[in-house]
Amino acid sequence: MKLGILLCDDHYPESIPTYGHYDDAFKRLFQDSAINSYSTFRCFEEEYPNSPDDCDIWLVTGSKWGVYDPDSWIKAVSEFVRRCDEAKRPLLGVCFGHQLIHQALGGRADKSNKGWGMGVYPIESMNRDQGSMSSRPTALNLIACHQDQVQSPAPDFSVIAGSTFCPFAITAKENHILTMQCHPEFTPDFLIQLVERLREKAGDKVVDNAIRSIKEHGGGDRDYVIASMFAFVEHQTLEQ
Template sequence: MKIGILQTGPFAEEVQAVTGDYDVMFKSLLSGQGFTFEVWRVFEDEMPTSIEDCEGWLITGSKFGVYEDHPWIAVMEDFIRDCIEAARPIVGICFGHQLIAQALGGKVEKFEGGWSVGRKLYDFGGIDLPLNAWHQDQVVEAPEGARTLASHDFCKHAALLYGNRALTIQAHPEFGPEMVEGLALTRAEIVNDPAQISEALLALDEPLANEIIGDQIADFFRSNRPS
């Protein structure tokens, strides 16, 4: 199965030599699942010719906001709606989670409570799963028909499921400790919350549920769908 990675921004350039860019992270997260990959840097106006170019699609995180006025964002929203209509499976992570919600009628905004960074426990239907987060924007109103799969005190709609069409997650299952450490050391002034940065650094060695979520994403891509 071929998965198209729609990269919506670069990861922190200062630490890419250690972490790799988003495409590298997702290829690692989904390694061993039998997938092949092709990458489009959509933030640089690289777009697939058709939703049929791949059997499934994954939208990455980004430094941009989904509400910002970049022409490629509107193009991506059309692409998302086409995937949903055609039952071409699509997964969104962080920015991707927010963009899919916005494209389908949800609302995204900068959360007035500030940033969420580092390891957080998310309630997936009564099961607490730890994942790394790095965001201020979040989905504050889910689209009609979307089901909230996970939540956190800080983030009501931490994961959303749109039938068998789309699966989206606010946190970063592709982030290991090196990604959070790199961001904490290079982006702390943006977060402007020393206590939260310190907490994130102290939790770097704590276990994460990345493999569990990676398996769930792979299972979602492989689910049977009408042709």
């Protein structure tokens, strides 16, 4: 299986010597899955694939941009997402990618009046009838870093997990789209250095609380989300 990474940002330059480029995080995440090759398209630099058929599965990454920003590359990725959906080509969305997929397909994402979701936070509501993820616990602790959220889901999406703070935390459409507000590709050490870089923007209290939550919970239920992404990939393998 070949994964097409629609890269919507890159790590801070100071982070790259230690952690590599952003797409490297996803390559590490999927290294034990059915995916055995990758193509990265630096969409935020206007590098795009030609067709949804170029790869078996597509992934829309996180980004510092908002899906509502007027940049031409965001519109181009949104149009590509619509083409993938029409062709039933499998799609994964993470953070910004989760929001963009919903907005591209008729939902709405915007800055949340609830403020920053940063660190490891709880998801208390799990839809146990949704089959797009592996067998589910009743609650999750998820790594996250965002201000924006999906405000209105796109039509035909099921909510797999949510909370009062983030009602649409993990969603799916039929069997070909899986999206999540969390960052399963982030490790605890990566997240700590990232939130430190956001201290001036987010404020000391938010960042200190985030670091405290990471030290308390580590990666939280990151392994569960990764296993569920693997299950999604495996399902696509069987379908194809």
